[in-house]
Each structure stands twice: as C-alpha cells, then as structure tokens.
Amino acid sequence: MKVLVVGGGGREHAIVWKLSQSPKINQIYCAPGNPGIAELAECLSISVSEIEKLANFTKKEQIDLTFVGPEEPLSLGIVNYFKEQGLPIYGPSREAALIEGSKAFAKEMMIKYQIPTASYAAFTNYEKALAYVHSKGAPIVIKADGLAAGKGVVVAKTLEEAENALKGMMKDVTFGSAGARVVIEEFLEGEEMTLLAFVNGTTVKPMVPAQDHKPVFDGDKGPNTGGMGTYAPLPHMDSSMVKRIIEEIVQPTANAMVEEEVPFEGILYTGLMLTKSGPKVIEYNARFGDPETQVVLPLLETDLLDILIASLSGELENVEVKWKDKSAVCVIMSSDGYPGSYEKGQVIKGLDNVTYPTIVFHAGTTAKDREIITNGGRVLGITSIGDHLKEARELAYQSVKKVSFNGAHYRTDIGTKAFR
Numbered sequence: 001m002k003v004l005v006v007g008g009g010g011r012e013h014a015i016v017w018k019l020s021q022s023p024k025i026n027q028i029y030c031a032p033g034n035p036g037i038a039e040l041a042e043c044l045s046i047s048v049s050e051i052e053k054l055a056n057f058t059k060k061e062q063i064d065l066t067f068v069g070p071e072e073p074l075s076l077g078i079v080n081y082f083k084e085q086g087l088p089i090y091g092p093s094r095e096a097a098l099i100e101g102s103k104a105f106a107k108e109m110m111i112k113y114q115i116p117t118a119s120y121a122a123f124t125n126y127e128k129a130l131a132y133v134h135s136k137g138a139p140i141v142i143k144a145d146g147l148a149a150g151k152g153v154v155v156a157k158t159l160e161e162a163e164n165a166l167k168g169m170m171k172d173v174t175f176g177s178a179g180a181r182v183v184i185e186e187f188l189e190g191e192e193m194t195l196l197a198f199v200n201g202t203t204v205k206p207m208v209p210a211q212d213h214k215p216v217f218d219g220d221k222g223p224n225t226g227g228m229g230t231y232a233p234l235p236h237m238d239s240s241m242v243k244r245i246i247e248e249i250v251q252p253t254a255n256a257m258v259e260e261e262v263p264f265e266g267i268l269y270t271g272l273m274l275t276k277s278g279p280k281v282i283e284y285n286a287r288f289g290d291p292e293t294q295v296v297l298p299l300l301e302t303d304l305l306d307i308l309i310a311s312l313s314g315e316l317e318n319v320e321v322k323w324k325d326k327s328a329v330c331v332i333m334s335s336d337g338y339p340g341s342y343e344k345g346q347v348i349k350g351l352d353n354v355t356y357p358t359i360v361f362h363a364g365t366t367a368k369d370r371e372i373i374t375n376g377g378r379v380l381g382i383t384s385i386g387d388h389l390k391e392a393r394e395l396a397y398q399s400v401k402k403v404s405f406n407g408a409h410y411r412t413d414i415g416t417k418a419f420r
C-alpha cells in the first residue's frame, strides 16, 4: 500500500515512524514532512493547507490512504474534499472537527449532554466579557474561541492578568479572528492528563493515558507552550480512573457527536483535569496530540494501519488494540526564547549518537548544506522506551545530553509528577 501523511512536526514523525513498521506498506509520502521524516518517507513540498494539491497528488500516485496529522487541514475540510472525490482518507469531517475548532461548540455540547467540564460563558462583546470576569473574580481562565496553536489560553491568577488577557484577545487582536469570541471558564484545580482514542461513530478504542507538560519551565512555571514533554502510561493513575473517564466522558462524547449528526471518525483527544469532584474535560482535539503521540505510538503493539483500515470499513469494533507493557518518556528540546521569539538556523549535533530504544522525533528542523539546523520553537522530541517510567526517564535524559544545539532548552522534570 501507498500512504500519505499530512503534516511535518514531531507528531507526524511519530505517525510515519509507526506506519513504517507495517508490513503492508511499501511507500510512505509526507507533506511537507521534515528531515527526520525524510529518513522514512518521501517528503513533498506541499503545505498542509493546500488541499487541492494534496488530493491531486493522491489521485496521480494512487495513494491507498491519507492520514491527517494537524488540525488546520481538518478544520478546512480536507476530509470532506477527499471523500467527495472518493479518495480514501482517515480523519474527522470539517463539521466534526469543530469539537476542536470552536471551543463554544464543544462547550455547548458538553452542557447539553452533561459531560463534566468547567462552567463557562462565551462573549463577543468586550465590555460584557469584562463585567463577567469582574463578577466571577480570579483565578479564572480566558480562551480565544478559534484555533490558536494551543497558545490562546490564559490561566489568570489575578484580576489584572484576566483583564490584560481579555484586552489582548478582544481589543489588540493578538490571535487574529480566533480571539473575536472568547470563552471564559471556571478555574479547575487538579492534575491534568490526556486520553486519546480511536473513534468511529459510537465505537471507542482508547489508547494509553498520557500526561503533557505545557508550561515552558520546570515546576510548571512560565508561559504555556504547545507541550514540553510527555510520558505514558501514568503509573500513579489506576485503571479504574481510565475506565471512569471512558464511561463518563469519552463514550458519551462519541455518542453526542452521533446524536448531533456530526459523527466523529478519527483520533479524539480528550484533555482532562482530575478534580476533587471527578474528571472534567479541559479541551477536545480532533487529532493526535503533540507531543502525546510521541509516547503513545511507540507503545502501540497493533499495526496502526490495521486499525485505520478497519475503521474506514466500519469494523473498528472488531479490532483488538494491543499495548506494550512498557513505559515511554518524551523530552522536548526547544529553542531559547520559545514560546516567545527565538532564533532559527542553529546547527544540531549528535543526532547519530542516539539509537533505539530511544527515538529522536524531529519537530522544528530543516536541512541545509548537509547539516540539520533548527527551524522552529519545539525542535526535537527525544523519546525513550523502558520497562518502567524510571528507566524510560533516565534513558531519555541520557539521550538528551548526547544531542546539542546553541540555545537548546528542555525541562528536567518530565514524568516526575508520577512519583509525588
């Protein structure tokens, strides 16, 4: 089979890495890919939003399956476009992807179907939003409604921070049209976790739970990023909690999407807060998480292609999704300054020093004059697999020390919440 993966970050590197192990696949293409992906796939110079070009490529090359990594093409309707032309593609429709693309849509659905989440209100009027914030007080959470690359969220500890966030999103339009509408939420206290699942209609096949680390510095200090590291599974979380999350949240979500006539087919990402009164949804994404994928897929025993094909033929229910009895840790190496401004073009050294059971997933890299240089905020995701979390952590941090570039930053506490 010939497969096309759309995307070019660490998540897509992990997807291509996993698919490349399928005996049924003889050629993988990736658009646009990156230098790490280029070792496993043929990279195309087509961007993720050039849907027509992507469709034409799959027609010309007779691609058997297209897999979409990022949210942008999903929100633009890549799945609708491909399906209208009879081109095989895995992922949610534009309408189903609204579960991620519009926080207001997701919130309204959760309230309607009694799926536990933070209480909220949505505003397009700045004065009204400000009045609401004053009536509720801090801490309070302010979110830009549209897609903002995971950065359109401010957890305001003080009223002043909340006011500044509102002003930034609604008056100074920091996030462009994404901030024209804001969602203001109750602050949830507890530990965060991610549960990914393969979903097709009302069929839900959960993955292993993972935990992301969003703030840029150790101890969850500093501004939020796209994610500075992950680990899976979560040894301090017992299986009854995962069972509860599926029963109370993920399954009801899949059912609600069917009920609302926007059935979801694809990877459903549920970001949760484990509060004193039980698990609550922080956000949904309509795709694999980045960098959750970099720890979840290395633990997947089953051929990913088999799961995707079964889903597309309405047989997801009959697939046994098996997981390795191991642990994985991913440490992100980022550019100094990220998530603010940072320099690109730093030469990356030592990539060849790292071998399995450690994998270097490329996120923001590019090739120049036979060297690999930095080309983004999150540059690399170093994932190690071990028999247990402690072993995987040690291996990941030993491996991080073997790779270097000017201004490299990483958190040193990925996975330590499990030991507290």
Ligand code: AMP
Residues within 6 Å of the ligand: 118, 141, 143, 150, 151, 152, 153, 155, 185, 186, 187, 188, 189, 192, 214, 224, 271, 282, 283
């Ligand atoms: P989101 O993009 O919605 O996942 O939000 C980014 C981060 O902000 C989350 O990973 C949480 O750490 C934090 N966050 C979002 N919503 C809430 C909330 N209601 N209460 C507390 N923290 C939140």
Ligand code: GLY
Residues within 6 Å of the ligand: 150, 212, 226, 227, 285, 288, 289, 290, 291, 292
């Ligand atoms: N790791 C967070 C995300 O993928 O949105």
